[in-house]
Amino acid sequence: MRLTAALGRRTRPRRRLAVDLPATINLVGMLGKYLGLAAVLPIAVALWYGESFWPFLAAGAITSGTGFALERATAGSTRRVGVREGFLVVAATWLLAAGFASLPYLFAGGDQLGHPIDAYLEGMSGFTTTGASVVTDFDELSRSLGMWRQFTQWLGGMGIIVLAIAVLPRLRVGGRQMMESELPGPEIAQLSERIAHTARVLWGLYVGLTLAETLALASLGWLGIDDRMTEYQALAHAFTTMPTGGFSTQANSIGAFSATAQWIIALFMLLAGANFALMYRGFVRRRPRVFLRDEEFRLYVALALAASAALAVEIWGYGIAEGEEAVRAGVFQTVSIMTTTGYASMDFALWPTVCLLSLFALMFVGGSAGSTGGSIKVVRHLLLAKILRRELDQTVSPEVVMPIRLNGAPVDERTLRAIAAFILLYVGAWGVGASVIAIESALGNVPVGALDALAISATALGNVGPAFGVTGPFGSFAPLGDASKLTLIGLMWLGRLEIIPVVVLLTRHYWRL
Amino acid sequence: MKVFLIGAGQVGFAIVDALHQDHELTVLDTEAARLAALTERYDVATYEGDGTSRRDLAAAGVQDADLVIACTSRDEVNLVAGMFARREAKRGTTVIRTSNVEYVELWRAGQLDVDFVVCSELETAHAISRIIGVPAARQTDVFAEGQVQIVEFDVADDASSDVINVPLRDAKVPKDSKVAAIIRGEDTLLPRGDQAVLPGDRIVVIGPPQAAQAWSALLAPGDATVKDVVIYGAGRVGSAIARVLLDQGISVRLIESSIERARVVAEMLPAARVYNATGIDPDFLDRERIGQAHAAIFAMRDDAKNLYAASLAEVHGVGFTIGIAHEPVSVIAFEHAGIDVSVNPRAVTAEEIIRFAHDPRTKQVALLEGTRYEVLDVTTRDKSEYVGKTFKEMPIRGALIGAIVRDGRAIFPHGDDVLEAGDRVIIFTKTEDAPRVVEAL
Numbered sequence: 001m002r003l004t005a006a007l008g009r010r011t012r013p014r015r016r017l018a019v020d021l022p023a024t025i026n027l028v029g030m031l032g033k034y035l036g037l038a039a040v041l042p043i044a045v046a047l048w049y050g051e052s053f054w055p056f057l058a059a060g061a062i063t064s065g066t067g068f069a070l071e072r073a074t075a076g077s078t079r080r081v082g083v084r085e086g087f088l089v090v091a092a093t094w095l096l097a098a099g100f101a102s103l104p105y106l107f108a109g110g111d112q113l114g115h116p117i118d119a120y121l122e123g124m125s126g127f128t129t130t131g132a133s134v135v136t137d138f139d140e141l142s143r144s145l146g147m148w149r150q151f152t153q154w155l156g157g158m159g160i161i162v163l164a165i166a167v168l169p170r171l172r173v174g175g176r177q178m179m180e181s182e183l184p185g186p187e188i189a190q191l192s193e194r195i196a197h198t199a200r201v202l203w204g205l206y207v208g209l210t211l212a213e214t215l216a217l218a219s220l221g222w223l224g225i226d227d228r229m230t231e232y233q234a235l236a237h238a239f240t241t242m243p244t245g246g247f248s249t250q251a252n253s254i255g256a257f258s259a260t261a262q263w264i265i266a267l268f269m270l271l272a273g274a275n276f277a278l279m280y281r282g283f284v285r286r287r288p289r290v291f292l293r294d295e296e297f298r299l300y301v302a303l304a305l306a307a308s309a310a311l312a313v314e315i316w317g318y319g320i321a322e323g324e325e326a327v328r329a330g331v332f333q334t335v336s337i338m339t340t341t342g343y344a345s346m347d348f349a350l351w352p353t354v355c356l357l358s359l360f361a362l363m364f365v366g367g368s369a370g371s372t373g374g375s376i377k378v379v380r381h382l383l384l385a386k387i388l389r390r391e392l393d394q395t396v397s398p399e400v401v402m403p404i405r406l407n408g409a410p411v412d413e414r415t416l417r418a419i420a421a422f423i424l425l426y427v428g429a430w431g432v433g434a435s436v437i438a439i440e441s442a443l444g445n446v447p448v449g450a451l452d453a454l455a456i457s458a459t460a461l462g463n464v465g466p467a468f469g470v471t472g473p474f475g476s477f478a479p480l481g482d483a484s485k486l487t488l489i490g491l492m493w494l495g496r497l498e499i500i501p502v503v504v505l506l507t508r509h510y511w512r513l
Numbered sequence: 514m515k516v517f518l519i520g521a522g523q524v525g526f527a528i529v530d531a532l533h534q535d536h537e538l539t540v541l542d543t544e545a546a547r548l549a550a551l552t553e554r555y556d557v558a559t560y561e562g563d564g565t566s567r568r569d570l571a572a573a574g575v576q577d578a579d580l581v582i583a584c585t586s587r588d589e590v591n592l593v594a595g596m597f598a599r600r601e602a603k604r605g606t607t608v609i610r611t612s613n614v615e616y617v618e619l620w621r622a623g624q625l626d627v628d629f630v631v632c633s634e635l636e637t638a639h640a641i642s643r644i645i646g647v648p649a650a651r652q653t654d655v656f657a658e659g660q661v662q663i664v665e666f667d668v669a670d671d672a673s674s675d676v677i678n679v680p681l682r683d684a685k686v687p688k689d690s691k692v693a694a695i696i697r698g699e700d701t702l703l704p705r706g707d708q709a710v711l712p713g714d715r716i717v718v719i720g721p722p723q724a725a726q727a728w729s730a731l732l733a734p735g736d737a738t739v740k741d742v743v744i745y746g747a748g749r750v751g752s753a754i755a756r757v758l759l760d761q762g763i764s765v766r767l768i769e770s771s772i773e774r775a776r777v778v779a780e781m782l783p784a785a786r787v788y789n790a791t792g793i794d795p796d797f798l799d800r801e802r803i804g805q806a807h808a809a810i811f812a813m814r815d816d817a818k819n820l821y822a823a824s825l826a827e828v829h830g831v832g833f834t835i836g837i838a839h840e841p842v843s844v845i846a847f848e849h850a851g852i853d854v855s856v857n858p859r860a861v862t863a864e865e866i867i868r869f870a871h872d873p874r875t876k877q878v879a880l881l882e883g884t885r886y887e888v889l890d891v892t893t894r895d896k897s898e899y900v901g902k903t904f905k906e907m908p909i910r911g912a913l914i915g916a917i918v919r920d921g922r923a924i925f926p927h928g929d930d931v932l933e934a935g936d937r938v939i940i941f942t943k944t945e946d947a948p949r950v951v952e953a954l
Contacts, residue, residue, distance in 0.1 A: 397801060399788040401775040410780040 018513045024085045026074040028092045031164055032067025035100055036060040041151055042104065046144035052108070056148065059103035063096075084510070086178040087501045090161060094493060097160055098124035101152040108145055112136055112478065117485050121477065124489045126152030127160075128496035129372065131246025131342035131465030132488065134478040138251045143232065146249045150239040156496070157243020157372040158206045158276075159183060166199035181501040183370065202276050205284065206242060206372070213238040213268045217261060226258035233257075241268045243372045246342025246465035252474050253344040259328060262345050266332045270304065273339030273367030295407050296379040300368050303378065307362055308334040314355050321346070337362040340374040342465020342473070349472025356451065356468055363458045374463030374495055376426060379406070380419050387416055418500070425499045426461065433457035433491045440481040446470075448480070456480075460491035515539070517578035517602070519564040519594045520585030521547040523841065524610060524633075527863030528582060529555050535948055541573050542585075564594035567601070576601045582866055584610040592616070595627040608869050610862055612749060631865045634753040637858040641835060642757045644854050645742065645808060647725045649733035651715065651854060654888065660923035661916040661939050662725040663693070663717065663888050666732050670712045673731040682706035687727035689925035690720025693913045693941040694886065701886075703913065717886070719915025719941060720925065739807040739833070740764060745792045745822050746813035747778040750837055750858060754810055759784050766806070768792040792822050795829075804830030811836045811852075816843040823852050887947045888915075888939065893954045895934040903931050912942040912950045 039060025046053035081089060102123030105113035113119050118134045125132045126149055133149075135141065141149075155163075159182040179195055183202075217234035220226040233249065240247045250256035254265055271279065278297060281290045291297050312330025315321050321329050332345045337359050348359060365381065367373020386404045394400055403410040434457035441448035448456070452469040456477075459467040466473035471480070477488065494502050504510055514536045518525055521542040529538060529551060538557040541564060542548050548559040562569030564583060575581060581598040583591035588611045595609035608629040611617065620630040643653045643662070652665040668677060675685040681692060681704055695702045696715040702708065710716055718728050742758055744751045747769035755765045755778075765785045769775040772789045779787040790797050798804065809831045811819035816839055823834045836852040838844045839859075847855040893900060899907055904914065905928035916923050918937035924930070932938070942950045 397788070399790040399797060399801075401769075401772070401779045401787040401789050403776065403780045405783065408783070 016513050018084060018511060019088060020081070020085055022074040022076070023081050024088045024092070025070050027081050027085075027089050028096060029067045029070025029072075029074065030168075031089075031093050031160065032096050032100070033064050033071060034067070034164065034168070035097060035160065036062075036064030036067060038100075038151070038155055039063075042144045042148040045147045046142070049143045051142045051144045053144065055104040055107035056144065058107060059100060062103060063100040081178075087181060087504050087510070090178050090181045090497060091493075091502050091505055093160060094127065094497060097127045097156070098489075098493070101126045101148075104145060104148055108142065110140060112140065117482055117489075118478065121485050121489055122149070123152065124492050125465075126245070126247065127156035128463050128492040129153045129157050129240075129243040129245040129340075129374065130460060130463040130492045130495075131240065132460060132467075132471070132477050132492070133247065133465075134476055134485075136476045136478055138249060141249075147232070147236060147239075149247050150236040150245075150249070153243045153245030153247050154210065154239040157245060157272075158203055162199045163203055165195055166203050181497060198277075201280055201284075202370075205276050205280055209268065209271060210238045210242045213241055213264070216264050216268075220258065220261055220264070226261050229257055229261055237265065238268075241265055241341065241343075242272050244269065244272045244339045244341040244367060244374065244463075246336070246340075248343065252347070254332070255345050255347070255474075259324070262328060262332055265343065266328075266335050269335045269339050269341045269343070272341070273335070273371050273373040274300065275368040275370040276372075277370045278368075293407065296368050296382055299382055300378045303365060304335055304338060307338060307358065307365075311355065311358050314358065315351075318352055318355070320351060320355075333359060334362060337464060338365045339367045339371075340462050340464045342459070344466060344473030347472060347474045349466075349468050349475060353451075356455075360451070360455055360458065360468075363455070363462045363464050366462060376423060376462075380423065382406070383411065383416060383419050384423060387420065422498065422500060425503060429491060429494055429499060430454075430457050430461050433461060433487050436487045437480065437484045440483045444481045446479050446481060446484075456484075456488070457491060460488040461495040463492060463495045514579045515577055517541070517573070517575050517581045517598070517605070519570075519581070519583040519591070519598075520610075521551050521559075522584070522586055523859040524584040524586075524863045524866070526551065527860055528584065528866055529557055531863065531867045531944075533557055534945075539573060539578070541569065564590050565597075567597045570594065570597055570601060575605075576603070578602045578605045580869060581605050581607045582610075582869075583608070584862070584866060586612075588613055588616065592625070592627075595625075599626055599628070606869060608866055610866065614753060629869060631862055633858045633862040634749045635757075636861045636865050637750055637837065637856055638753040638757040640856055640861050641754050641810060642761060644835060644856075645739045645758065645763065646722070646761075647729045649729040650725070653725070660721065660918070661719065662722045663719050663915065663939075663941070664725045664728065665715060665717050666728060668710055668712050668714045668716060669733050672712060672733070676728075676731050677710045677712060680707050680709050684710070687720065687724040687731070690718055690724035690728065691913065691915055691925075693717040693719050693915060717941065719888075719913070719939065721916075721923065741805070741807045742766070743768065743803055743806040743809045743826075743831070745809065745811045745819070745826075746837075747774055747787065748812065748814060751810070751812035752778050752781065754812060755782055755785050766801070766803075793825055795825075798825070798829045806831055808833040808835065810834075813837075814839070816840055816846075819843075820847060820850055820852070823847075824850060827851065886941065887944050888941050889947060889951065890937060890939055891951055891954050892937050893932060893934055897932075897934070897954045899932050899954065900934045901931060903929055905929065907932075912940055912946060915939045915941055 039056040042056040043053045098120060102119035105119035105122050109119055112135055113122055122134055161178050161182045165179055214234050217229055217237060218231050221229040236249050254262055274297060278290055278294055282288050308331040311334050312327045315329050316326040329346050333348055336343045364376055366375025366377040369377055369379040390402050390404060393402060404416060434454045437456050438453035441453060447470055449469060452467060455467040456471055459465060471477050516532055516536045516538050518528060518538060518540045521540050532538060533555045539560060540548060540551055540557055541560045541562050543563055545561050548561060551557060552559055560573035562573055564585060575598050581602055583594040585591055591609040591611060595607045599607045607627045608631060609627050611630055611632050612634055614632055614635055617630050617632045617635060619625050644650050647653055647664050649666055650664045651667055654663050692704050694717040695704050695710060741764045743766045744755055745768050747767045755767055758765050767778060767785050767787045768790050769778060769787060770791045775787050775789040803826060809826045811823045813819050819836050823836055827834060834852045835854045836847040838847055838855045838857045841857055844855040844857055904926045914926060916925050916939040938954060940950060
């Protein structure tokens with residue numbers, strides 16, 4: 001008896017690894033292999049404009065090559081990727097994608113993008129559709145590199161894995177959970193029993209809307225309404241509107257274009273922040289009544305209208321702009337920040353604090369579930385409000401049983417707890433990020449105030465883009481210190497994957513049995 | 514008529530009790546003891562067998578039946594038996610009992626291969642909603658798509674002097690209504706104009722729903738209309754009642770002791786407020802102001818619990834209590850203990866099923882005072898001796914015409930109105946006179 005006890009203590013084995021790493025690496029490798037093909041577009045642009053295409057060719061070759069090597073090295077793994085591996089696949093794929101995006105900046109970015117941290121920040125900002133940039137001189141960027149920036153946002157908007165599920169048969173089994181990790185919002189709207197079909201519908205609608213916006217904007221150029229809106233600019237901005245990205249090829253963002261172009265972009269930003277599954281039912285299936293019946297959509301539109309009106313009044317009241325211009329600035333800025341796009345039609349960093357606080361609050365709203373928007377999202381606010389109301393009711397009557405409903409259907413308690421957990425983690429990550437930025441800026445004499453630091457952290461986590469002060473819409477994130485930049489990269493990554501799939505990786509239980 | 518009955522439980526007994534005198538009954542059940550108990554009291558043929566066995570059904574003679582009633586306590590047995598009987602009894606009508614509202618919906622959609630479906634829970638809920646509409650009522654029923662209501666009232670001591678202690682011909686009775694019967698102690702009188710209603714009587718009134726409500730206000734002045742109801746127990750009966758009351762715009766609070774069931778019902782009925790509580794915790798009753806509810810319905814599975822909870826609720830101030838009595842004997846206990854109205858779901862179901870045993874012209878039948886009186890809804894034949902006569906010419910033969918339905922509209926006849934062929938007549942009569950009255954019309 002005593003012997004076995006002693007033996008048991010001495011030979012107690014290390015607890016086994018619970019994650020199937022070879023299978024995970026194999027899948028990430030395969031995704032990387034195909035992702036490298038995305039370099040075809042900037043190569044084509046470079047050839048068209050007679051610019052150097054080798055940075056893109058190299059980036060594509062490195063990415064595909066690495067992917068291929070990873071896949072080959074782990075080719076023996078027979079187990080398929082399960083729920084547990086899914087989190088790691090998603091997290092790793094997005095780190096890899098940002099790395100891929102940063103390679104052309106490293107090779108051809110010159111002084112403003114050539115530093116590895118800057119390049120990676122720009123890459124992460126691209127794929128996560130944030131739109132925060134370290135670029136200070138836009139004229140120095142080649143057309144192909146400019147288009148690459150825009151294109152990375154477009155690829156990241158609807159999700160790399162959703163795209164992979166749509167086109168690659170291998171992911172059709174077990175892909176649902178990965179898709180849920182990647183798609184914005186607490187749950188995917190069930191469009192179809194088959195996830196491949198759902199993924200194809202989402203991407204199809206996304207491509208369709210992008211084309212529609214490109215045509216709408218390009219026609220302004222063709223009709224002579226807006227001379228600066230060339231076909232190149234139309235495509236470049238459609239690429240960053242639909243994913244609610246916010247990168248622009250212009251130093252003064254959308255302020256460079258005409259009023260009509262601004263209204264069109266505002267409309268498409270609003271669409272990009274709406275639920276794509278809902279738009280599929282409403283537009284493609286021609287059932288427009290679904291919009292009126294959807295609680296989240298109603299709140300989303302109501303919030304956009306109310307905030308636009310308030311901001312327009314503030315802008316007009318402070319004499320920043322008048323008449324149509326004030327209304328346009330109010331609507332454009334509200335929609336841009338609320339949907340987490342991050343375009344600017346004016347330099348709002350110069351506006352009074354009241355206006356800044358309005359925009360700051362909007363950074364926490366976000367788009368709808370199943371949209372390309374980031375941040376907390378309207379449906380989570382809606383459900384949180386219902387949870388709070390129930391808590392208050394149950395304070396008075398502890399016995400009352402009140403299921404929480406969304407569009408009439410009860411929402412299960414686990415989803416509700418996940419929402420509460422998400423919001424707590426979101427606020428926590430925001431606070432930690434703001435602290436790092438504030439401390440480093442204070443030590444390094446970077447002109448970033450308390451509100452600026454809070455806004456920078458919120459804008460990165462919410463995948464919005466611009467903040468206030470030097471990091472305003474017409475400014476740049478270049479002046480920040482390296483620790484702040486690394487923090488921003490982490491926040492953008494966390495925000496795009498909606499925190500929980502990443503934070504799960506930090507728990508001991510995830511790795512060990 | 515040949516009636517074939519599957520199931521000799523409580524519902525089966527009540528049906529046999531109502532039909533055995535006028536009809537030829539065969540009862541099939543799996544338990545010999547129940548059949549023996551039945552034959553001790555009634556003159557009926559019995560057969561021991563399984564309702565889901567086609568062979569047993571055929572052996573018991575289901576093919577000759579004019580009416581087949583499947584009324585066991587199990588839905589599946591009733592469904593299968595009903596479907597077999599429909600095939601076997603070519604000229605018979607099939608009625609099945611169910612406790613699941615879903616089957617009623619299926620039947621309405623034409624998806625169930627039987628002639629009629631009677632749902633105990635739904636019938637109970639409707640019975641209660643009729644009582645809630647007329648709070649002073651002891652029992653009530655509606656006819657002609659709700660245009661005619663028949664109500665049994667207890668006459669309180671403080672009832673309005675407009676209607677009590679004065680001869681009926683001088684009483685200011687609510688418009689279009691008639692007193693069909695006065696029950697005084699053991700006697701039942703079919704009143705004439707010179708008789709008066711006295712406190713302590715129980716009376717049966719026929720009239721439009723507004724008149725029923727007016728009677729309620731006259732006989733029990735304290736009771737206002739019910740807008741806020743508490744239901745104890747959110748089982749099938751409780752939730753069916755809640756659904757019907759909510760549809761009428763009445764606010765409903767449900768008390769359910771099982772958390773799982775409470776969740777299910779809360780999801781099913783968004784408009785109701787559901788509590789997970791036993792309903793007998795004084796703190797809870799006080800905190801939620803249960804005593805301020807206009808009415809409380811006790812629909813828990815256990816009659817004893819219903820009785821106890823009702824007593825407690827009355828202590829807390831609930832003015833009007835309705836008890837669901839699953840056992841017939843509980844009705845007596847409930848009434849003795851002061852529960853205002855008792856409803857036995859099985860009796861309600863039996864009553865609903867008995868309606869099918871009458872003449873095909875008879876649409877609906879209600880039983881009052883146990884089975885001593887019936888209310889019939891009969892369409893008059895062309896050759897009836899009464900067609901073309903005014904109502905004051907008709908002899909009183911233990912029957913009273915409460916209303917007629919002509920072209921879908923209810924008319925409350927006065928002495929000079931004339932009965933026409935094809936009129937639907939809502940008539941109150943003694944059970945033993947019912948076939949004679951139907952024949953005469």
